[in-house]
Amino acid sequence: MGESGFDVFCPECNMLVEAKVIAEGDGESKITDINPFDISDSPYNIDHFLVCVCRRCGQPFFIRQSWYVVPAEIESPTGEIVLYPTESKLTQEALPKSVKSAYDDASKCFKASMFEPCVLMCRKCLEAICKNLGAEGRDLNKRLVRLSEAGQIDSRLLNWAHEIRLIGNEAAHEVDGKVTKRDARDVLDFTEAIIIYVFSLTKRFESFKVRRAKYSK
Ligand SMILES: [Zn+2]
Structure with a gap:
């Protein structure tokens, strides 16, 4: 010591x-x-x-x-x-396996300064979120809109998700596309925020309501 x-x-x-x-x-x-x-x-x-x-x-x-x-x-x-500084704000209690593993891979890519693979994994994370919440549709765009229509994400998160989807598409298809460190950091943070909102906070709010209901009895 x-x-x-x-x-x-x-x-x-x-x-x-x-x-x-x-x-x-x-x-x-x-x-x-x-x-x-x-x-x-x-x-x-x-x-x-x-x-x-x-x-x-x-x-x-x-x-x-x-x-x-x-x-x-x-x-x-x-x-x-x-x-x-804490590595991630994600409390990993209630995360579906496929979402967590895509997010962990995105974080690992970022740490290795692999910014294009990082945004690709963030896009994959969105795919995993849609699948876990049963959002159907022909492509990711449609599935995200479904999530919003079902009230599982609000309009602001839908905008963030669309931007992540688009930058992920560019990274996948454009040979000359350049994802900067700053962009990758933002995309990773937006992805994290969506996960926290959709899984962690939603579950916490449910148990908060149950607890409050018990006190008032
Ligand atoms: Zn330093």
């Missing part, structure tokens, strides 16, 4: 960078097995927190490392998570 540099994926630089550790400290330790002969020798789990900044662009990070420690013997890392 305790280091001055930290390798992390920087979403601003869109690459793995070495971040500089500017502050760090331990959380509370939790004893795992009490040593009956000497309690201060008991093995424990502890979280170590790091605040870092990207050396290239200054993006800040907040990281939690988990450790298993046997005093004077072992210090072994058991896990590590970037708490900030």
Whole structure:
């Protein structure tokens, strides 16, 4: 525990960078097995927190490392998570498999700076959404309109979806078409917003209503 540099994926630089550790400290330790002969020798789990900044662009990070420690013997890392910036706002509880897998692929393409494949996967994500919600029609355009007519997306989301569909079409058919990093980032964010609206928030709102109904009884 305790280091001055930290390798992390920087979403601003869109690459793995070495971040500089500017502050760090331990959380509370939790004893795992009490040593009956000497309690201060008991093995424990502890979280170590790091605040870092990207050396290239200054993006800040907040990281939690988990450790298993046997005093004077072992210090072994058991896990590590970037708490900030969070990778995706998607709560993945209620996502259909095909939607999640298309979205994950789109994110992976973006991280690898493959912007055309990224928007293609976003378009595929829309296809998966339509299929999951039972929207029928001869092409994606028609199926999206069906979704809107059935009240599953509103007119603003329908506009976003059409733009994603169009940029996906261009990426698929135009040899000279160029999808910039900025466009791909926007398309990925719009896709994420549609997924959150259609799946996560819709499900949360249903359970919110059920909970409210219980209180009022
Ligand atoms: Zn950076």
